[in-house]
Amino acid sequence: MYTQAMDTAPQEARKPVRSAEEARLEERFEARIDEGGFVEAKDWMPEHYRKTLVRQISQHAHSEIVGMLPEGNWVTRAPTLKRKAILLAKIQDEGGHGLYLYAAAETLGVSRDEMLEALHSGRAKYSSIFNYPTLTWADVGVIGWLVDGAAIMNQVPLCRCSYAPYARAMIRICREESFHQRQGYDALLVMMQKGTDAQRAMVQDAVNRWWWPSLMMFGPHDSDSVHSAQSMRWGIKRISNDDLRQKFVDATVEQAKVLGVTLPDPDIRWNEERQHYDFGRIDWDEFWRVVGGEGPCNRERMAARVKAWEEGAWVREAALAYARKREAAREAA
Numbered sequence: 001m002y003t004q005a006m007d008t009a010p011q012e013a014r015k016p017v018r019s020a021e022e023a024r025l026e027e028r029f030e031a032r033i034d035e036g037g038f039v040e041a042k043d044w045m046p047e048h049y050r051k052t053l054v055r056q057i058s059q060h061a062h063s064e065i066v067g068m069l070p071e072g073n074w075v076t077r078a079p080t081l082k083r084k085a086i087l088l089a090k091i092q093d094e095g096g097h098g099l100y101l102y103a104a105a106e107t108l109g110v111s112r113d114e115m116l117e118a119l120h121s122g123r124a125k126y127s128s129i130f131n132y133p134t135l136t137w138a139d140v141g142v143i144g145w146l147v148d149g150a151a152i153m154n155q156v157p158l159c160r161c162s163y164a165p166y167a168r169a170m171i172r173i174c175r176e177e178s179f180h181q182r183q184g185y186d187a188l189l190v191m192m193q194k195g196t197d198a199q200r201a202m203v204q205d206a207v208n209r210w211w212w213p214s215l216m217m218f219g220p221h222d223s224d225s226v227h228s229a230q231s232m233r234w235g236i237k238r239i240s241n242d243d244l245r246q247k248f249v250d251a252t253v254e255q256a257k258v259l260g261v262t263l264p265d266p267d268i269r270w271n272e273e274r275q276h277y278d279f280g281r282i283d284w285d286e287f288w289r290v291v292g293g294e295g296p297c298n299r300e301r302m303a304a305r306v307k308a309w310e311e312g313a314w315v316r317e318a319a320l321a322y323a324r325k326r327e328a329a330r331e332a333a
């Protein structure tokens, strides 16, 4: 399985001896967190807090840019000019989200080159969901509805993350994600209500394939989540993996009814006592296989990212040369 590049050693093992000054700073930091305050890049923060953020934000950034690939597969085959323009705008937004997030991670002292090296070498994680194939046009709609839907559920609470640069990035991102989800739902609604039997079957097939991987996006159960307790204490995560997953199921079951599709889980039923929908068991073996690099498209995704990076080298060189030239001209003036 991949090991995460920037936060691997057990915390206890590498806890340094703290000076009195550090203890005082940490106390102030904890007090600010307890009051629900925000932390800015220039503020003192514990090393473990910084590393946790670098890990989460960089994984999130990688997810956005790898997430461009499954949909990118359909740009040339979108069924109408309107759908093609919408899809292009959505994919472009995702590239933008990656950039906001890399910039937010950079404020924590890690460079973009380091983060991308971790991605390309296979040491960094990105969301498991983007290792599944997009076989038909309906997959594009289902990604908008379910994948962006799950992403929004997870990301809205991040707008209140205690690290302010991440929270600010998330506010912009969530506005755009909301459009992404609607466009997906709208595309599916058109196929379900105005399409042929074959198109309706195509939507149902895509829902069958994407439902369970979408539930996996929220991460392992709370009892198996290694980072949740500390991240929640620090106000990085505001709602737990399981609670977010439940909120997603509750919202999505109702949307599926309007759409006229069946969610592929015979155990979904309303639980009057819990006031939530019950649902079946997630296949965690599949989840960890995909996270560990053995999903249907992991190799293809990484190969596409590395190729784009290598083929884009001349753009980076040209941009740097231009920046250097401007700098030299400024110094000479």
Ligand code: FAQ
Binding pocket: 003, 004, 055, 056, 059, 060, 061, 063, 064, 067, 068, 094, 125, 126, 127, 128, 129, 143, 147, 148, 151, 154, 216, 217, 218, 219, 220, 224, 225, 226, 227, 228, 231, 237, 241, 291
């Ligand atoms: N895939 O202890 P926890 C999007 C890893 S963006 C892969 O619970 P944590 C937009 C986790 O990293 C989607 N790995 O960890 C879009 C950790 O490994 P590590 C991405 C996963 O951090 C839409 C280990 O398992 N969103 O979709 C996954 O407290 C459409 C133990 O897990 C974000 O990244 C997974 N699904 O909670 C783009 C949101 N789940 O690091 C294009 C921000 C867990 O120790 C098209 N991130 N792992 O090696 C988060 O909220 C959190 O990081 C979680 C995981 C909830 C993902």
